[in-house]
Amino acid sequence: MLPDEIKTFAALFEKLPSIGPRQALRLAFRLIASGQAAINDTARAVAGLGRVSVCPICFFVHSGKGSCSICSDPVRQKDTFMIVEKETALISIERTGKYRGRYLVVGELAKSGILESWQKLRLGALKKNIEESCENKKAREIIIALNPTTYGDLNAAAIEKELKNHAFKLSRLGRGIPTGGEIEFADDETLSHSLTRRE
Amino acid sequence: MLPDEIKTFAALFEKLPSIGPRQALRLAFRLIASGQAAINDTARAVAGLGRVSVCPICFFVHSGKGSCSICSDPVRQKDTFMIVEKETALISIERTGKYRGRYLVVGELAKSGILESWQKLRLGALKKNIEESCENKKAREIIIALNPTTYGDLNAAAIEKELKNHAFKLSRLGRGIPTGGEIEFADDETLSHSLTRRE
Numbered sequence: 092m093l094p095d096e097i098k099t100f101a102a103l104f105e106k107l108p109s110i111g112p113r114q115a116l117r118l119a120f121r122l123i124a125s126g127q128a129a130i131n132d133t134a135r136a137v138a139g140l141g142r143v144s145v146c147p148i149c150f151f152v153h154s155g156k157g158s159c160s161i162c163s164d165p166v167r168q169k170d171t172f173m174i175v176e177k178e179t180a181l182i183s184i185e186r187t188g189k190y191r192g193r194y195l196v197v198g199e200l201a202k203s204g205i206l207e208s209w210q211k212l213r214l215g216a217l218k219k220n221i222e223e224s225c226e227n228k229k230a231r232e233i234i235i236a237l238n239p240t241t242y243g244d245l246n247a248a249a250i251e252k253e254l255k256n257h258a259f260k261l262s263r264l265g266r267g268i269p270t271g272g273e274i275e276f277a278d279d280e281t282l283s284h285s286l287t288r289r290e
Numbered sequence: 291m292l293p294d295e296i297k298t299f300a301a302l303f304e305k306l307p308s309i310g311p312r313q314a315l316r317l318a319f320r321l322i323a324s325g326q327a328a329i330n331d332t333a334r335a336v337a338g339l340g341r342v343s344v345c346p347i348c349f350f351v352h353s354g355k356g357s358c359s360i361c362s363d364p365v366r367q368k369d370t371f372m373i374v375e376k377e378t379a380l381i382s383i384e385r386t387g388k389y390r391g392r393y394l395v396v397g398e399l400a401k402s403g404i405l406e407s408w409q410k411l412r413l414g415a416l417k418k419n420i421e422e423s424c425e426n427k428k429a430r431e432i433i434i435a436l437n438p439t440t441y442g443d444l445n446a447a448a449i450e451k452e453l454k455n456h457a458f459k460l461s462r463l464g465r466g467i468p469t470g471g472e473i474e475f476a477d478d479e480t481l482s483h484s485l486t487r488r489e
Contacts (some may be wrong), residue, residue: 092384094340094353103335108316113378117307120377122339124397125350134337136302139295140321141329154293178319179312185291198323243459 099125148220150196150213151181161193168192169224172217172233172258174250176200176243180236192232197250200237204245206253214253221257233258239266296322347419349395349412350380360392367391368423369430371416371457373449375442377400379435391431396449399436403444405452413452420456432457438465 094115101115110118122130143152146159153159161167171192175181176199184190195217197210206214222228235250237243251261267275267285278284296318303314321329325406342351345358352358370391374380375398383389394416396409407415421427434449436442450460466484467476476484 092359092381094342094351096335096342096353099349100335100339103332108320109313110317114308115439116378116381117376118309119339120351121307122336123342123344128341130340132301132338132373134333136299137321137329137336140299140318141326141333143293143295143322147324152293152296152319154295160291177314177316182291182315253463 120246146148149194150198150216151178166191168231170226172221172230172232172235173234173236174217175236176246178231178239186234193233200242200246202242203262204242205247206249214250218254218257219248228257230258232260232262234262234264236264315353342455348393349397349415350393352375353371365390367430370381370427370433371420371429372433373416373453375434375445383435391433398446401440401441403441403448405445405448410452413449417453417456427456428458431459431461433461433463435463438463 095146097116097119101112104110104118105112105114122133140287143154144152144156145151146162151159151161157163161223166282168191172195173184173190173192173204173285174195174197175184176197178196181194181196195213197213198207200210202208221230225231233254235247237247237250247263255261265288268274268281274282292315295434296315300314302309303309303317304311309317313372321332331484335480342353343355344350345352345361347357347361350358350360371394372383372389372391373394373396374383375396379393380395382392383393394412396412397406398404399409420429424430432453434446436446436449446462454460464487465480466481466487473481
């Protein structure tokens, strides 16, 4: 009953994160209602993503060729690295302005805690980078900044195993009660962490 | 810090229903990670929506020219109409297989209950259609199938006012306890409706 164009659109969009079959249809109807010019703009914007490059060192996105602005910034620390799962985490960390080292975007992790082969290649690129640019072929610190969830912990352990010979110090982000949070509603594990790591 | 292509994409997508700035970025990163071929397929799928036509009688989408398959179906009742807000509601009604009349998609309604001028034009097209195709220039029944919410009720009242001279009967969908619902959790208004309209 629906035109093929809508079916094709929905089939592709329903596979994207947090978009189900119902929302994919809703998006299609909204775009159709917004008219030909808006549809063309949107199609062009999607196609434009094909021109975005991925930095061969940290795997964050950037425009242009070669390495990204963070990796090629001479002022940033060359011996400190942070492993993030997603690009959005890197953006959040950068927004704090508190971190002056470099990154590795390891990509979406499996719930099983088993690293994909392309993720091992990314960690391999980091190791090679450390061997080439750090004293004693070891990073001063690698911060494994994964979410403090069960699957984050599993994956952090797997990444630690891969990198333990390439860093003097391996660390994770501090756990505790979030700013604005209430002690009453904190779960036991968060509360225990906030006690052992009290500031 | 983000490439312009991602900013352009996010600016367009964050305006779509249920997609905020954060999800728009996530979509961009997911599409980039999915590779050039997937990006091109997605861009083509969006552009394809530009080829979808809107039926000049009921304003539902269809492929091809002229009126849609529902409006041009000689078997469907010519004197019964259902007003729906969104295309997705029409799809849900069709899925029941219980309705054999025709439709009018009136389009997304304002919370204020005031009809937009283009929506009045759609109702005007329906009136003209009724005058031309129904006996006594009146529809046997017009079902105003808007959501049973405050703004749905406001808009239903506005639509009723527009159409009252064009139908022998104006009705709305029955309210009551949804199948699988629990009496204990039904709100007072739903429960009152289910009592007055008991089957």
